[in-house]
Amino acid sequence: MSQLVRQILLFYEWLSMLYNGNEKEVICITLNEMSAQLFQRITSSNQAVTISALAEALHSTPRQIRYKLDKIDEFLKYNKFPQFLRKPNVGITYTAPPQVVERIMQKLLERENHHYIASQEERVEMILAVLLQQQNYMTIDDLGERLKTSRSTVIKDLNKVREVLKSNHLTLLSSTNHGIKIIGEEKYLRRASIELLMKSIEVQGMLSQEMSPMLKNIKTLSQSEISNMFTNMNIPFIESCVIEAEKQLETTFSDEAFYGLVIHIAIAIKRIKLGRDIVMPYNELKSYETTKEFAAASYVASRLEAEFQIEVPYDEIGYITIHLLGSNVYAANSSSSEEWAALQIITGKILEEVSESLQQESLIQDEHLFSGLLEHLRPAIYRLKNDLKLKNPVLEEIKVRYHHLFQIVKNSMASVEGYIGKSFDDEEIGYFTLHFGAALEKLKDKKEMEKRILVVCSTGLGTARLLSSRLQQLFQVNIVDVIAYRQIGQILKYQEVDLIITTLPIKCDAVPWVQVNPMLLDKDVENLKKYLTQYHFQPKNIFIQTLRLIEEHCDIKNYDALVTGLAKILKTDNVGQKGVVQPLLRELLTADMIEVKVKAKSWEEVIYAGGKLLEDRGLIEHRYVDAMVNTVKKMGAYIVIAKGIAMPHARPEDGAKKVGMALMTLKNPVNFGSKENDPVSVAVFLCAVDNTTHLKALAELMQLLDDEEFKTMADTASSKDEILAYINSKEVDRR
DSSP states (O other): OOHHHHHHHHHHHHHHHHTTTOHHHHHHHHTSHHHHHHHHHHHTOSSOBOHHHHHHHTTOOHHHHHHHHHHHHHHHHHTTOOOOEEETTTEEEOOOOHHHHHHHHHHHHOSSSOOOOOOHHHHHHHHHHHHHTOSSOBOHHHHHHHHTSOHHHHHHHHHHHHHHHHHTTOEEEEETTTEEEEESOHHHHHHHHHHHHHHHHHHHTTTSSSOOHHHHHHHHHTTSSOOOTTTTOOHHHHHHHHHHHHHHHTOEEOHHHHHHHHHHHHHHHHHHHTTOOOOOOHHHHHHHTTSHHHHHHHHHHHHHHHHHTOOOOHHHHHHHHHHHHTSOEEEOOGGGSTTHHHHHHHHHHHHHHHHHHHTOGGGGGOHHHHHHHHHHHHHHHHHHHTTOOOOOTTHHHHHHHTHHHHHHHHHTTHHHHHHHSSOOOHHHHHHHHHHHHHHHHHTSOOOOOOEEEEEEOSSOHHHHHHHHHHHHHHBOEEEEEEEOGGGHHHHHTTOOOSEEEESSOOOOSSSOEEEOOTTOOHHHHHHHTTTSOBOOOOOTTHHHHHHHHHHHHSOOSOHHHHHHHHHHHHTOOOSSGGGOOOOOHHHHSOGGGEEEEEOOSSHHHHHHHHHHHHHHTTSBOHHHHHHHHHHHHHHOGGGEEETTEEOOOOOGGGTBOSOEEEEEEEEEEEOOSOTTTOSEEEEEEEEOSSSSTTHHHHHHHHHHHTOHHHHHHHHHOOSHHHHHHHHHHHHHHHO
């Protein structure tokens, strides 16, 4: 069983013991060795100790240290001892005679004599945890006895409980003769349980990869006869199912997403055994059946049924599918989605708006940024559609470090939110901001890289890329790979690495490692100076300057080979992928690829007419035309991307032979089934062979389609020449 999942499940055991009346034992765990270590470090210091220093020394976070200090202060106050003295911008001190300090240390390490008074927030969480596990009503008196508090206090706390439940689409039902219980849809009951668990785990600091003394104590207590919700749960087996899903999807989930899926499945199994199934709309379920994620979910379900002797309902398979679609990944092939062209258009619009706001035109040509945004956008849209919450552990730091950029990115998401009809929350915006932050860091010039660095990050691709860019900006390093924690052993078998830089504690004896904040704070930089040589910058735009100099004074036989060679020598990625030529819009939309005033009675006729243009020029096989029609039938009229404009397309593997575009104007507008954008009078057909070759032309096309004058001109144009002249005039303007 993985250590992280074991820690989460052990915490569930702790909750189960607490809610079954063993409050005294659990409280003493909260205030034992960890608290003693904190107290000892503060009392043994001759000067004030900062929270950041304590966090670094104990491999914790400032938030967790503050939480522990507050608990120790409550303990000291209850036992009539002096409390900590905290001075802003100075640190924490403690003044008391040596014999008093010794007595406090002894009490902190005792297991039997602690008395603890829970705050209202903690009591509310206890009430929620108790009621979320109840199938039947529970009286207020029973709840007060469970929490060791008065009836009046419970009644007061229930007002806050109702507020929390309301925010989670749940209701606290009261019955005079029976008591109280939580009611609501099963998906919201599960979500509330998981959010409560994850919040408690974060506060307790239990997501660390190191097994803390507190967890060891919990493990011994868990051997009591008190039942817990994960008895006989084969977690390693569930992990193997998720790993198999990764293989089938040809992807690697981030550590956080991987363990989130494991916990979701474990809870689903328990709920199924209790007869509490998820219910999903039939049409929504049907829409997922053709996805590869649904196939992977079905495979996982079949293995779970055999292992746990249960029947996984159809709706549960759909729910697992949603979580697979909504999970952050380290690698994915976005062209496998039927909506790949729409996603690329939206990604391009986001890039364009952010670039314009920052006055950084080079971002539009950054293929790494484009692919990173595209990889994040697809699962982000599924999360938004299905109300799946994404946790961003570095959100506040992102808002501080990238305050201006965060606001720009947030304002630039209108194209996505208009496409979905919902708005992203700050957690999601933070991850998009990380992608742009990483790209901006790369714009700063680099020098030759020396040390071979392996970057380990558990939160996702955007965070990892930001960290890698910061490292490359500041030090002479060669980032050999960016991986999840689970991949370390596999990578080290074939890759030589000088140093591992990680955002979480790891166990690795083969290679030295350094833990840093994902934002690479100043203290992290100072620490890394012990291992790495600082960076000395090259002149700005050295690649472009060198290329222009060669163009001016030399005859070039192979331009693409020159670009690729220079990029390799100068260690830069400011060029197209491996020198691949990306055609311009005017090179694709030539006279033979344009038809005006085409007659068509239905949207199918429009697609077949446009497909014939592509097929006659040898750009596609005939099956690509059928695939365009079937895509609309399966996915709906999402291809109508703007008022009166449709972009039919299919996946590259459906028969695309070369990159190409075709444009048709219709004599009479045709309805495609889009309530917002019908009827269609202009259709642009796209075929692509990979994820990148068509991007430059697509970016130019997006600018053209955003131009209201173009739509007006196209609707009234009587010849191809009018359309070509307009496109060429815009090309001149862009120059």
